[in-house]
Amino acid sequence: MANISIDTHCHTLLQNQFQNIFDEEFITEICRSGHLKKFTAENTLMNIGDEMKYFPLILEGSLKILTEDNDGRELLLYYLEAGDTCVITLALDQSKKSRIRAIAEEFTQVLFIPVNKMDEWMVKHKHWRYFVMKTYSHRLNEMLGAIDTLAFHNMDDRLLKYLRDKAMKTGNNEIHNTHAQIANDLHSSRVVISRIMAKLEIDGQIKYGRNKIELLKF
């Protein structure tokens, strides 16, 4: 009984995301191949150095993907949302160790699929192949954008972009984060973020208070 209800739950989530891309039969196969896990905000679902036996398919919610430098400080790479899969998981080196960390941003349901399925589906299902290629190029573009802002823009611009991205993602121009959390994501320090915030408020770009930033201009 329990199994059946879990299966239909998973199946429904898959249908919501993929019914226009994959046929019914394949969705059922995906559902059978993976196991569903639920996470709440701030849960780490994959860490640097973890062995990659599974790749994630996000069915609900969103994740943030980060790397770490030698001193253990974090840098936000990009967000993954429902309907995405983590393609850089697939770019494995010999060690099969993850180079990234994935943290849930909110309540999130993820289907973990054994990596060998990837090979199998890539040859067997052309729609899967298209899907992977599409997400691959999408992520690559985002990464190029991230490199661009890192290399050519100052912190002020990076912070504004960060806030806009976040507002866009949540569909709300109020962001509920501390300056320290943002500093972590941007690989900066709390003091620096606080000072730029103050400057942006004077410019009339934002308004903010404790744990809250309101974006005024887009």
Next chain:
DNA sequence: ACATTAAGTGATT
């Protein structure tokens, strides 16, 4: 009222 956490400030590298 007290402790904890977030944000502000000045000086230094």
Next chain:
DNA sequence: AATCACTTAATGT
């Protein structure tokens, strides 16, 4: 832009 050391302000218990 980053870090340190310290202050002030907001919030939780």
